[in-house]
Amino acid sequence: MSEEAPKGRLFARRRRANVDGGRQHRHEVKVSPEEEGMLLRLAEAQHVTIPRLLVESALASATSETPTERRNAMAELFALHRLLAAVSNNVNQMARATNATGEVQAEMSATLDAVRRTAVRIDDAIDGLSLP
Template sequence: MDEQTPGGRLFARRRRANVSGGRQHRHEVKVTPEEEGMLLRLAEAQHVTIPRLLVESALASETSETPTERKRAMAELFGMHRLLAALSNNVNQIARATNATGELRAELRATLAKVRETAGRIDQAIDEMSTS
């Protein structure tokens, strides 16, 4: 099953990617109205369709992680990486100004606090991925 998606929507795809030859097997599952409501809420929370939710949940018993959860974690890490890159640019600019003038700028404390906060978020995300 190829999970690559066209158009740069890697983290936003609701349906599973097509496979060559199509999917040959079909399973029908009957649920109560309460179960349907729960499935709808779970699928919406994960931004996937109910069939995708059911397949990923059933197959995740071996790996304890669905592809959707893995992609969400990757998206979060990529976001934190971009934030760290922006923060490092700020630190470089502050360091350049400090070296030129010999004065510590007020933004230094706030920028370094943001760096520490982002590093903590990365540590927390890694801990959550390793315990799931």
């Protein structure tokens, strides 16, 4: 099986990709019911399986960022990019109308608020990325 995720699931793969020759080693971990609940919540929040969560967490770099967390941050940045493109289109249309008529459009305030909210989301997403 290739490393690529099926189309439409670029950022939604729950299991790790297969490796040539398979995985030769197996580890069993026993947990309490409370720990199981925490693992289930964490895995569900990251949209991964518990084994993937455990492996990524254990093998994460010193920054404590797993590949799944980086993938989720990238997906959020792509979504923010699309949102920003849509909002900028609205701002351009309103600026064009304002320049033509000399009157500020009523939607201008709401659109600029959306720009500010998007900028905050971008800042938060970037802050969520840890640098190596």
